[in-house]
Amino acid sequence: MLSLRDVSKTYRVGAFGGGRLRAIDDVSFDVRPGEVVSLIGESGSGKTTIGRMILRLIPVSSGLIELDKTDISTLHGDDLTAYYRRVQGVFQDPFSSFNPIFKADRVFRMMKDTYYRGAPADEWRAKLEDALQAVALNPHDVLGKYPHQLSGGQLQRLLVARALLLEIEYLVADEIISMLDASTRIDVLNLLGELKQRGLGIVFITHDLSLGNYISDATVILRRGAIVEMGETEKVFGDPRHPYTRMLLAAVPQLHAKWASDDDGGGAPLENGTPKPLVEVDAGHLAAI
Amino acid sequence: MSLVVDDLRAYYRTLAGDVRAVDGLSFTLADGEIMGLAGESGCGKSTLAKALIRLDTRMRYIGGHVVLDGVELPIWDDALMNERRFRDVSIVPQYAMSAMTPTRKIGRMIRELLESRGVDGHALEPELLRRLELVGLDPGVLSLYPIELSGGMKQRVVMVISTLLDPSLLIADEITSALDVSTQKAVAETLVEFRDRGFVKSVIVITHDLSILAQIADSILVMYAGKLVEKASTAEIVEEPLHPYSRLLISSLPEVGVRYDEHKLAGIPGRPPQLLDPPSGCRFRDRCPLATERCAKDPPFVRAGDDGRFVACWEAAC
Amino acid sequence: MTTAPVAGPADSAQSSVPETASQLTTTQETLYFALRNRKLVIGSAIVIALLAFAIVGPFIARHGPLDYTGHLSWAPTTRSGHWFGTTLLGQDVFAQFATGLRLAFLVGVVGGGIAATIAMLIGFTAGYRGGALDEFLNMITNIVLVIPTFALLLVIAAYLQVRSVMVEAILIGITSWPWAARAVRAQTFSLVSRDFVDMARLSGRSQMQIIFTEIAPNMSSYLFMMFILLFGGAVLIAATLDFIGLGPSGTISLGMMMQLSVQNAALQLHLWWWFLPPGIAIATLVGSLYVMNVGLDEVFNPKLREM
Numbered sequence: 001m002l003s004l005r006d007v008s009k010t011y012r013v014g015a016f017g018g019g020r021l022r023a024i025d026d027v028s029f030d031v032r033p034g035e036v037v038s039l040i041g042e043s044g045s046g047k048t049t050i051g052r053m054i055l056r057l058i059p060v061s062s063g064l065i066e067l068d069k070t071d072i073s074t075l076h077g078d079d080l081t082a083y084y085r086r087v088q089g090v091f092q093d094p095f096s097s098f099n100p101i102f103k104a105d106r107v108f109r110m111m112k113d114t115y116y117r118g119a120p121a122d123e124w125r126a127k128l129e130d131a132l133q134a135v136a137l138n139p140h141d142v143l144g145k146y147p148h149q150l151s152g153g154q155l156q157r158l159l160v161a162r163a164l165l166l167e168i169e170y171l172v173a174d175e176i177i178s179m180l181d182a183s184t185r186i187d188v189l190n191l192l193g194e195l196k197q198r199g200l201g202i203v204f205i206t207h208d209l210s211l212g213n214y215i216s217d218a219t220v221i222l223r224r225g226a227i228v229e230m231g232e233t234e235k236v237f238g239d240p241r242h243p244y245t246r247m248l249l250a251a252v253p254q255l256h257a258k259w260a261s262d263d264d265g266g267g268a269p270l271e272n273g274t275p276k277p278l279v280e281v282d283a284g285h286l287a288a289i
Numbered sequence: 290m291s292l293v294v295d296d297l298r299a300y301y302r303t304l305a306g307d308v309r310a311v312d313g314l315s316f317t318l319a320d321g322e323i324m325g326l327a328g329e330s331g332c333g334k335s336t337l338a339k340a341l342i343r344l345d346t347r348m349r350y351i352g353g354h355v356v357l358d359g360v361e362l363p364i365w366d367d368a369l370m371n372e373r374r375f376r377d378v379s380i381v382p383q384y385a386m387s388a389m390t391p392t393r394k395i396g397r398m399i400r401e402l403l404e405s406r407g408v409d410g411h412a413l414e415p416e417l418l419r420r421l422e423l424v425g426l427d428p429g430v431l432s433l434y435p436i437e438l439s440g441g442m443k444q445r446v447v448m449v450i451s452t453l454l455d456p457s458l459l460i461a462d463e464i465t466s467a468l469d470v471s472t473q474k475a476v477a478e479t480l481v482e483f484r485d486r487g488f489v490k491s492v493i494v495i496t497h498d499l500s501i502l503a504q505i506a507d508s509i510l511v512m513y514a515g516k517l518v519e520k521a522s523t524a525e526i527v528e529e530p531l532h533p534y535s536r537l538l539i540s541s542l543p544e545v546g547v548r549y550d551e552h553k554l555a556g557i558p559g560r561p562p563q564l565l566d567p568p569s570g571c572r573f574r575d576r577c578p579l580a581t582e583r584c585a586k587d588p589p590f591v592r593a594g595d596d597g598r599f600v601a602c603w604e605a606a607c
Numbered sequence: 608m609t610t611a612p613v614a615g616p617a618d619s620a621q622s623s624v625p626e627t628a629s630q631l632t633t634t635q636e637t638l639y640f641a642l643r644n645r646k647l648v649i650g651s652a653i654v655i656a657l658l659a660f661a662i663v664g665p666f667i668a669r670h671g672p673l674d675y676t677g678h679l680s681w682a683p684t685t686r687s688g689h690w691f692g693t694t695l696l697g698q699d700v701f702a703q704f705a706t707g708l709r710l711a712f713l714v715g716v717v718g719g720g721i722a723a724t725i726a727m728l729i730g731f732t733a734g735y736r737g738g739a740l741d742e743f744l745n746m747i748t749n750i751v752l753v754i755p756t757f758a759l760l761l762v763i764a765a766y767l768q769v770r771s772v773m774v775e776a777i778l779i780g781i782t783s784w785p786w787a788a789r790a791v792r793a794q795t796f797s798l799v800s801r802d803f804v805d806m807a808r809l810s811g812r813s814q815m816q817i818i819f820t821e822i823a824p825n826m827s828s829y830l831f832m833m834f835i836l837l838f839g840g841a842v843l844i845a846a847t848l849d850f851i852g853l854g855p856s857g858t859i860s861l862g863m864m865m866q867l868s869v870q871n872a873a874l875q876l877h878l879w880w881w882f883l884p885p886g887i888a889i890a891t892l893v894g895s896l897y898v899m900n901v902g903l904d905e906v907f908n909p910k911l912r913e914m
Binding site: 184208255 | 504553554560
């Protein structure tokens with residue numbers, strides 16, 4: 001189980017680093033194998049920062065991130081490499097995730113160099129083809145090509161295949177489909193669903209509530225670095241208790257229903273200032289009200 | 290009719306040949322109509338926007354006519370088009386938020402812009418202030434630098450500027466794409482308000498997000514690979530799309546409430562064709578579940594239905 | 608977690624989709640534009656011609672560059688192989704010119720090379736690591752930037768009785784890198800924020816590996832252009848140093864030729880063949896390098912290319 005306990009991230013700001021900006025405020029949640037947890041928030045909510053902290057790309061200021069009870073914030077060198085064998089990430093912009101001057105399959109070679117040094121060529125090739133099959137990519141179409149010769153959807157799937165080469169247990173998916181076309185989005189999303197059913201735990205970071213609702217088992221709603229509501233997805237979406245969650249849901253454009261006018265819906269006005277602590281409003285459903 | 294587009298063709302010239310980005314598009318827009326232009330990346334919708342206002346030097350006008358309020362728009366000539374831009378046709382470009390000069394205060398930038406158009410900035414000032422207030426912006430915003438505003442605020446400032454001279458046609462190119470969901474709603478509703486108050490006559494809203502169009506558009510035109518695929522009222526496109534592409538597109542959108550475990554959505558396999566050398570016949574045939582032999586040979590022409598709908602498909606029931 | 612195949616929508620439909628227009632690899636495309644860029648072609652042609660002269664010249668010269676032939680102030684002639692004439696002191700200008708040109712290239716490569724190496728080391732580290740290390744390296748860069756090079760070299764020249772070309776080149780190398788380090792740092796900053804660097808970290812790559820295998824190759828065109836500028840700069844600085852008398856001892860360089868010719872009133876004596884060739888050579892070499900650079904910028908930056 002991947003768990004976060006009271007994780008906070010503070011940045012130094014100002015001319016001489018005197019000020020403090022609390023980007024993440026006491027965030028706690030768990031991810032279990034075979035479970036998709038959505039981190040939903042608008043820009044500035046800190047969802048990407050949390051993803052990067054889980055991936056050890058940014059240090060944690062305070063709090064604990066544990067993988068199966070092992071604190072991951074102190075891992076270095078070989079321990080860190082071993083961690084990456086179990087936890088990997090895919091980011092938002094497929095064209096930024098590949099070095100444009102090299103062929104796209106170089107990402108696989110990098111994995112081989114680090115994790116499968118002595119593996120014989122045919123064994124590696126078989127493993128590669130398995131991973132590509134798992135993401136529904138034809139090896140002939142994607143191997144040996146430069147990133148600009150492939151589509152965004154293919155590139156994102158290549159990155160998932162790369163993660164699958166390692167038999168990972170958890171995947172951090174940071175807005176991985178927001179830059180893809182509508183027709184390819186669903187395919188990549190369905191791929192995540194398949195992987196979930198095979199036991200992969202996924203941290204699904206998104207600003208799109210409909211996607212979160214489609215794919216996730218648990219949802220965490222973030223606002224300005226703090227959790228305002230979290231719990232089982234059906235409960236959070238079906239019975240939103242926090243005014244922010246309600247506002248978000250009301251603002252989502254739907255195909256078959258118009259936006260409610262501002263007079264009805266809404267509810268209590270949003271407060272600023274220190275976020276309230278989370279209280280249990282229902283079994284498996286917490287809100288900061 | 291406010292806007293009539295007839296067989297518009299615009300290509301991009303590249304080393305390898307001509308990219309036929311907009312390849313024979315025809316449609317009409319009535320006064321006061323908000324038409325959504327939907328399609329995926331590479332379908333030509335941004336090219337269409339630029340062709341209507343002639344704003345991209347790499348694009349070549351190849352043929353076709355555009356008539357606005359009964360007068361032909363000289364979209365083949367930069368100098369002639371310059372007269373009409375901003376007064377008759379205006380655009381809120383993609384990434385408009387970065388379109389403001391970062392080193393000028395906003396008020397000064399507007400004044401310079403109006404001067405360059407030969408418009409008296411002073412005379413328009415009360416109207417400008419009125420409109421800024423209408424979109425929920427403090428008049429003090431004129432003495433700020435762009436960097437001091439949030440994304441949504443910048444977007445609204447650009448919308449006010451673009452419509453200051455009450456153009457007949459406003460083209461809004463992906464104005465909600467980079468915004469948060471709550472700001473998206475505010476900006477989209479502002480657009481509708483502009484139309485309702487007569488600041489603009491007709492609007493073409495370009496976006497890949499069909500659900501936004503479902504909220505604010507009166508009609509939707511779906512483009513694919515440089516061609517018109519279907520045009521109908523919003524309700525018709527959303528409830529009963531006729532073209533296979535529109536159908537697949539609509540059914541691939543997850544609504545809040547749809548869960549993967551219960552109802553798996555399907556995407557559209559494959560990729561749009563390269564427009565350097567488009568395939569013969571219907572351009573969607575490689576990905577179309579209804580494709581027949583005829584689709585490979587003859588490009589479907591746009592059939593007008595009795596109800597004012599347009600579909601370009603051999604197999605679609607009309 | 609196993610990776611058994613998933614019955615998803617097969618992307619085999621992709622194989623029927625025609626290939627993208629950019630079937631050329633990046634290298635092929637670059638070469639295509641390179642050969643069509645007039646500035647690049649003309650600039651490099653001149654530089655290569657001068658290089659050829661520098662390599663071959665000293666072999667075909669009839670005299671040594673420092674030999675006193677006894678033929679004083681001869682105008683260019685075919686007699687005794689004094690194709691560029693002789694100096695007031697009877698030395699063969701052609702031989703001197705060829706040797707000087709060779710030295711110019713040597714100084715350019717060594718001086719420019721050293722400066723480029725230091726610039727890359729400091730620039731990459733500062734750009735990648737940021738924070739306190741960046742501040743520290745910035746401070747060093749600024750200090751070296753404001754050290755008056757000439758004052759420093761004057762002091763060193765006074766200290767060293769005998770100076771070789773190598774020493775001159777090294778000194779130039781260790782004082783002319785600051786602007787290049789700044790440029791490398793800025794480029795590195797912008798690349799470090801790209802996701803492929805994070806991907807490399809997630810693949811277990813170390814910092815050093817990332818700098819040399821991800822970032823530097825991405826900047827290769829930039830680094831190449833930077834080296835050309837440092838090369839040209841080194842040649843110019845060396846010529847200037849030589850001109851004011853701080854040139855290497857025991858040999859002759861283009862700058863020294865100009866110094867000697869001025870000292871011996873060549874201008875007044877109308878001995879134009881003594882100072883014109885070295886002057887034109889320096890100007891042409893450095894100028895062509897800069898023109899090459901502008902051309903290269905157009906080749907590497909697709910937005911600057913004319914259609």
